[in-house]
Amino acid sequence: MSLPLSTGQTLYQQLADSFAESIHQGTLKPGKRLPAIRRVAQSHQVSINTVLNAWQILEDRGLIEARPQSGYYVRTVLPAVTRPVQKLRAKEDDPSAQKLELIEQVFAAQNNPDYTNISLACPQDSELFPAARLSRITASLLRRDPDLIGRYVLPPGSKRLREEIARRSLHVGINLTVDDITLTHGCMEALQLALRAVTKPGDCVGLESPTYFFLFPLLASLGLKALEIPTDPQQGLSLDALEMLLQEQRIQALIAMPGAQNPLGYVMPLANKKRLAKLVNTYHLPLIEDGLYDELQFDWPLSPPVKAFDSEGWVIYCTSFTKTVAPDFRVGWTAAGRFHEKIARLKAVSSMSESRLLSEVLAEFLASGGYDHHLRTLRRRYAANLDAARGIIARHFPQGTRATLPRGGFVFWVELPGKVDTVEMFQRLLQEQICLTPGALYSLSERYTHALRLSCCYPFDARYTWALERTGALACELSGLPPGQDQGVPLRPQVV
């Protein structure tokens, strides 16, 4: 948007066009004063006369007006037609770029408050989060020590938060110390750093199938290939398939979510977790264990993560507080075993450290003892929401629809009968301002074109249930099948 060095236009026309665009785009809002002429001349390296000429053009176009002894102001203008969601140029040969295009459409809809989201894993039911409590802690910390935000925070960041994380780790069997933990910018950065620490471009990474959709563009951005491993909706990742891949040395790392998987919702049985730990330690395969939903498992006490059985440090445990404490506090962490030092250094050169304010608010919340109570509330609510959502699906989705029965978290997986294309459903429902995530996002293959993921982290109100029912009605229309007959009866634990 800076002034081109050479075009056919005169300099003042260019300057006028540049400010006209700022007005149309809303950077300069109606009623706002324009920057002083002398300042514009200096900052844009033109003469005072050039600015005056440009202002004259803008005045003639009705975009600005002079007010005596005060300067130039932006007039009330019709807002420009907003840019349509950019049609992204997916490369034909890059399926992950096509996924990204679809993901961006989903995000754009999610960011629009007019849309009803029934699919993304972005907790928005603010009743479910201790917002008031965290606000009080924030205010109180800042009152006690306003300098908290006036000091620069260097790696490894807040010791207090790492202490609280270490203390809690004792309860799930992984006995960490502060020096085992690296704070990250959410779980996403933890996964990214872990991948960069254990792979090089061209390497192949094993994934569950279906898996968290952002992993595909993440792998592509690092020049990594994805290998999707069969995954049972109750037992999890096929360990037999994994062992075969290990024997054939076909993967250089593995990402899995054995505790409350996204999108299936399963919790891997303990015996499988132990076998998985043994496999990766025997074959020296880095396992990136995504524990984002571990504390949202419905069964109590919690099933320990694979990391708890990690004898030689090959498991890189990654998680964050965005799904459990405060969606806006993007503080995550990793306990990276033998890769700890490497990841801590990568973190420092990649994005330095985490805000001390946010870290200490989290630490105070964890220390104050209300966390376990809060988690119990979340689990109960999500379990109830999931039951209710599965009930609606049983009544309103086509006969033959199957759905997973999650053991934690707030997402589940639905497979539709017949030849329904859920990308088409997604596009059609967008027009009704309903946003869902089609199954195609969860694999690079065409395996899940008839599937979709649903999420129960939104207020379970009339709008949400309407959107779910409307989705079911469209699925019936597209499949030509009548809705399910289990009127009023929740779907049995039929799993895909």
Added chain:
Amino acid sequence: MSLPLSTGQTLYQQLADSFAESIHQGTLKPGKRLPAIRRVAQSHQVSINTVLNAWQILEDRGLIEARPQSGYYVRTVLPAVTRPVQKLRAKEDDPSAQKLELIEQVFAAQNNPDYTNISLACPQDSELFPAARLSRITASLLRRDPDLIGRYVLPPGSKRLREEIARRSLHVGINLTVDDITLTHGCMEALQLALRAVTKPGDCVGLESPTYFFLFPLLASLGLKALEIPTDPQQGLSLDALEMLLQEQRIQALIAMPGAQNPLGYVMPLANKKRLAKLVNTYHLPLIEDGLYDELQFDWPLSPPVKAFDSEGWVIYCTSFTKTVAPDFRVGWTAAGRFHEKIARLKAVSSMSESRLLSEVLAEFLASGGYDHHLRTLRRRYAANLDAARGIIARHFPQGTRATLPRGGFVFWVELPGKVDTVEMFQRLLQEQICLTPGALYSLSERYTHALRLSCCYPFDARYTWALERTGALACELSGLPPGQDQGVPLRPQVV
């Protein structure tokens, strides 16, 4: 720290050792209750009897005690000898790993409040930051809308902050709109994403010499080579040298800091900035312009960045608010020209988005009009600090010492006469709890072994001046030269 799957030890001995380590490391603090026996049995997958046996061992060792009807508690124990700063295994053939080792020693000293830092660029003079004002804004935003922290924030993040950034950009001649800006986790992440967007492993990146020390390990972490380009302490990057490199196609990207460079403090003359813009646009070279100190230039009005003359979008402008508004609010941004879409996507898959709370607090601060006043205060204070520091150097450092005369920011560069090795000075001063950054950090070559960078972003108090004087005395001792004779007279603008 998890239980090994098979060793000679019995299971309860292993469990006892694991908890003993947690006690020694301070994860379990004296007076704290141990987790309930049943819970430990479950989480560590052992029997109740195994836990009881382990507790017996810990009791025998005097580490824990039983309290009737209450459980087991950690006894007051001698704290373990803290781990010494880990000696890092620098690979002999990787100079950036050796730099990183040195940087980590510097950071460790910085994180220790007993040390006096005269070198790092980590603003710590909390009087200089609007901490109280930001606290009030934070508290007020949370009061008005506690749900702010209960909602998940998706890319591209806070529109309000991007609007404020766009509005301010009009004043420095780069006329951005909200859609040109990507929010990042500080400037460091902006640089990292920019590099990942425009290079591939094996590429070579041009750098100023001397340059910001963290760039060397950052480049190494991405498999990139560094090429250091001669840089004049007043004119900046040699554009003749750059043009030659461009003709020979020897670099695939360039990082430069034309406005108030770290560590030299120069501001590139405007004519050079224009030539630089023209060069990178002509040769299609991505220029990563680090504008971290741009708003801390001492001359008013500010000299516009190279980005202002970027006709074809080859300049990726990166900056943040950590040096100007709140060191702890790690929110930065980039305006990436033709690379905007690529970087926005990389940001999303690398670490998702920035906290809305921190973003909106910054936006409110920028909108409320006190920012320019605050910047003037900062500039005046840093300029005065720099003058005073140069005065101390003139009186206490060896005759023949030379120092740059910064035109912005708060760091400057000192070159000592004779054969003084500043890494040796650094090591010796660490023993006196004074922390400085030796010149060796700022290049992969051995060019600056007699140089050091100093920083004036700390309270300019007796402790700071003592540390500076002590540094000068040691330099005199090591060089065998007497202190300067300019008693009381600030160093003339002698530049290296």
